[in-house]
Amino acid sequence: MAARCSNGLLGLLNAGVLVLSIVVLGGGIWLSHRAATTDCERFLERPVIALGVLLLALSLAGLAGSLCRASCLLWLYLVALFLLIALLLVFTVFAFVVTNRGAGSVVSGRGYKEYRVGEYSTWLQRRVENSANWAKIRSCLHDGKVCQKLGAWRETLQQFVTNNLSPIQSGCCKPPTGCNFTYQSETIWIKPPGLNSTDDPDCNTWSNDQNALCYDCQSCKAGVLANLRNDWKKIATVNIIFLIFLIIVYSVGCCAFRNNRQDNSHPAWK
Template sequence: MGVSNRITATLNFIALLCAIPIMSSGIWLASKPDNECIRSFRWPVFILGALMLLVCLAGFIGAYFNKQGLLALYLFCMAALIILLLVLLIFAFTVTRPDGSYAVPGRAYREYRLEGFSKWLRDYVTDSSTWQKIRTCLAESDTCPRLTQQYMSADQFLFAHISPLQARCCEPPTMCGYNYVNPTLWINPVNPGADPDCLIWNNDQNLLCYNCNSCRAGLLGNLRKEWRRVNVILIVAVVILICVYLIACSAFKNAQTEELFRRNKQGRA
């Protein structure tokens, strides 16, 4: 194995190891309650990580066994993978840039306005047929019932760092003036606020605030928080892949030159 192929094989082994945290972050995203209820958000990161693993494995095998055809295919697939990752990164940054959260007095957690998020995300969750499926999934999950087991008193609950999804789907909006009994049971005020969500709230454990706009906003708050974390991993992965790709291209050209030189030398001999 020539020097150029050794370099390519080593770099691809490193990149192959980098695919593991990407796949792990994809599995982490898919396991979150909000992503369990939104199929299209569940597996793209994991799939890209798996593709990265396969491409880097092909590059390692091609370089180690000096398979020039496999190396050429690897370089093409690597370029396509880098473009896919860049597209995903740009899209994720664009749709998660607006933040619909705001602080509320007497709460450790933040509340969320649907209008504060990007139009693409808002349109996705406000579609009636899509939200009906999401709402049913959330109601069947343990997202809200889990709160009643974790927090006994009002102080424990109100000063807990719960998720945006729990903050907006499991209790009525603070502005409505409901009185705490437990995290998913609240006493109706005499004069609820003017926000439509104040009238939508229901103590029925299958209803709660799952039909509220604030619940939709909480779901988007969760998605935004999770995808911003994953974006950091994707940025590191893209930088590593671009460096590996550029060095691999140079090594591939050098390997071809070495092979041509070897053949010419054998021909003269």
Template sequence: MAGEEINSCFTCISCIIFLFTFLTTGVGIISTGKSSCFLILEIPLIAIALTVMVLSLTVTICSCIGLRKPRFLACAACIWCLLIPLSSTYSIMSIYQAVITIKGKGIELPDRAYNEYQLHAYSKNLRKLVTNSHNWGKVHKCLIRTNACKRLTHNKANDTFMEFATKELSPIESGCCKPSYFCNFTYVTPTNWSVTFNGSNKNPDCHLWSNDPGTFCYNCQSCKAGTLQVFKAKWNNIFKLSL
């Protein structure tokens, strides 16, 4: 009887671990939709999460079968030895992720319906995810491949300046698909701007902007900030759901 109670306890705990991991990562992956580029920043955590989910599910199955075939209990015990340290690592990484995404938000503009995003507004540890050239290179390619600016280049291509200024933009659209508000460029279309410079403008993003669809502001600090805003918003919602 004691053995069955211990087995039931292990089964219950492994189910809880599976459910927690699924809610914090599985749901996040499923709900990303067209914003999937930011998942590139989470590959290590996702890899651990998927491993934890597979192991916890395997422990549950082996424990259930073990009631009739005891040799499966030994298999469950071995997997359990791997599951505990991995699930602990995942929990620590998840908490760390929640902490570093507390800081940072968009800047409200006086004459625009959308926000502006600046990289320095986010925590140092969160910024490291996009200032890493290897990580950003992958995100950059993903944004171009998925045509992140499609809504502005197609659906809103004929908007007047007033129509453009009074409509909301996603963090990616605001940061990657147009020049910074503070560059003071002249509007032509949402993704086509007349570039003018003055000596007082110290914003490096102004020099990185291009009307070329393959360039736009994908290498701008604002684009990295917009990506972090999507990252922050998605994972904060997931953490709230898991709690």
């Protein structure tokens, strides 16, 4: 009875994982077949498809091992599941460590924060300082039309400064507040006279060209890191929930494996 219970429960849990794997795999395939695939989507599609295939293989192995009483297959399933739990645990700890620093600075009289690359962990800084990485990120920002959407607001300066801009909007779509530019519109700012190379480099990097703006500014890189930090913290939190679920599945799987071995070693009891 205990064997049937643990095997049935493991089969039920893996049926849920099977449905999840099909959803994840379908999402990855959908990304790969979109007509206008961007660099960002190309970056996402392979990990999503790989995760979907991994979950599909694990769920099928778990279903076969639990319902068919295949101890060898169930053992391989438990080994793979243990490795997945270990990898997720390492990634979750790593995510919390590298996102521990950096929160942005409040600007007086503004509804948004501004960000500096030096506020973040060295590992994250290296990711955006790498020219090849930044070229891809810059392409994503441009394809995402984040600043174009901001420029369509048509607000006055007083309305604009009270907005709670996202880190990317604050860092990439406008010059830093300390540059003292004159506001014309959300994405058009007039440089003050006498601006020279000794000022904040971002002040000189800013361009009213809507394809350039502050995409090559340090503030833009910091905004991307702030956004990445927030996303990673959310992912790490979800990972904790997923880890608890996987540990439960692993525990049930261990019970099913032990019961399978007992049944196989005493065939007369069946």
